[in-house]
Amino acid sequence: MGEVDAAFIQDIEHRPQLLVVEAEGIPVIDLSVLNSFQEGDDPRGLAGLVAEIGGACKDWGFFQVINHGVPSDLRLQVETVSKRFFALSLDEKRRVRRDEANSLGYYDTEHTKNVRDWKEVFDFMLEDPAVIPASHEPDDNRLNQLRNQWPEYLPQLRGACEGYGRGIEKLAFKLLELISLSLGLPAKRLNGFFKDQTSFIRLNHYPPCPSPHLALGVGRHKDSGALTVLAQDDVGGLEVKRKADGQWVRVKPIPDSYIINVGDIIQVWSNELYESAEHRVRVNTERERFSIPFFFNPSHYVMVKPLEELLNEKNQLPKYNEYNWGKFFAKRKLSDFKKLAVENIQIYHFKKSD
Numbered sequence: 001m002g003e004v005d006a007a008f009i010q011d012i013e014h015r016p017q018l019l020v021v022e023a024e025g026i027p028v029i030d031l032s033v034l035n036s037f038q039e040g041d042d043p044r045g046l047a048g049l050v051a052e053i054g055g056a057c058k059d060w061g062f063f064q065v066i067n068h069g070v071p072s073d074l075r076l077q078v079e080t081v082s083k084r085f086f087a088l089s090l091d092e093k094r095r096v097r098r099d100e101a102n103s104l105g106y107y108d109t110e111h112t113k114n115v116r117d118w119k120e121v122f123d124f125m126l127e128d129p130a131v132i133p134a135s136h137e138p139d140d141n142r143l144n145q146l147r148n149q150w151p152e153y154l155p156q157l158r159g160a161c162e163g164y165g166r167g168i169e170k171l172a173f174k175l176l177e178l179i180s181l182s183l184g185l186p187a188k189r190l191n192g193f194f195k196d197q198t199s200f201i202r203l204n205h206y207p208p209c210p211s212p213h214l215a216l217g218v219g220r221h222k223d224s225g226a227l228t229v230l231a232q233d234d235v236g237g238l239e240v241k242r243k244a245d246g247q248w249v250r251v252k253p254i255p256d257s258y259i260i261n262v263g264d265i266i267q268v269w270s271n272e273l274y275e276s277a278e279h280r281v282r283v284n285t286e287r288e289r290f291s292i293p294f295f296f297n298p299s300h301y302v303m304v305k306p307l308e309e310l311l312n313e314k315n316q317l318p319k320y321n322e323y324n325w326g327k328f329f330a331k332r333k334l335s336d337f338k339k340l341a342v343e344n345i346q347i348y349h350f351k352k353s354d
């Protein structure tokens with residue numbers, strides 16, 4: 001990527017201010033009690049942790065976890081091989097390039113809200129093959145099998161990515177269960193939605209940028225899945241819009257921690273008890289940055305809607321009409337390729353009017 005092309009330039013109101021505000025308040029949650037907790041133990045032993053998670057989901061939609069139990073060598077291996085992959089020539093990376101038929105692999109022209117992101121990515125699904133609708137058209141019932149693309153000239157990439165995927169998936173399920181408990185539901189209430197999951201992992205590379213005041217690594221957005229588990233390196237650049245005052249605040253890198261954020265699906269399931277927070281990534285002139293989000297997504301056939309038992313318990317009306325996750329996902333993917341004239345699909349399109 002050379003000088004900043006017009007496609008990268010954010011509208012004035014979305015450009016980052018020079019000032020960086022370090023977030024004091026983003027909760028850091030210690031998961032070490034889980035290490036001694038056995039399947040079948042009384043979940044009341046986790047009450048303190050569950051309350052912390054619930055508070056963080058409510059107040060921030062974002063938190064960091066330490067002592068999470070994901071072996072650090074899995075992370076180190078994938079981080080190392082990810083750097084090697086992005087250091088390859090563009091020609092080599094483009095041999096596993098994603099296209100409209102297969103949305104997995106390498107890609108360097110992603111747009112967020114119709115502005116190009118200053119980054120390159122490599123995507124792979126946790127389930128291989130994974131099944132998603134062939135198109136976003138409501139009447140089209142055809143399904144597609146998505147298959148990962150692995151570069152044969154960097155054979156270590158596959159093993160490192162698959163190993164990391166299995167490790168991070170375990171953490172994602174633990175967090176899902178804690179979130180379920182925090183909503184007053186049985187621990188495994190949400191697990192069934194992930195039977196044929198459409199979760200994917202993205203290797204992100206943000207090269208140094210000559211104009212970090214004009215462009216963003218990822219433009220402001222909310223994650224559309226259930227939960228995101230993110231590994232960031234020590235460079236920093238991820239910013240969250242603080243719910244309390246709308247200020248963009250930076251998520252401070254903590255070695256060997258993971259950043260967790262509530263996605264739109266949990267917002268809908270919880271009928272807005274928890275909300276997904278807007279976030280973005282700033283770039284800088286000096287240092288490249290690497291990050292690895294795991295997007296924990298349900299099966300394509302899941303109909304997303306507020307959970308009945310929460311509505312009954314709180315005597316509430318649902319704030320959303322139900323929508324099909326697979327169609328939503330397919331529609332989102334479409335806009336990654338094309339600069340659309342209109343805003344891409346969002347959950348507020350399914351919001352019921354008051």
Ligand SMILES: O=C(O)CCC(=O)C(=O)O
Pocket residue numbers: 202204218223230232237238279280281291292293
């Ligand atoms: O790189 C990061 O820190 C976050 C990336 C992100 O928000 C995303 O890919 O959805």
Ligand SMILES: [Fe+2]
Pocket residue numbers: 221222223279
């Ligand atoms: Fe995100």
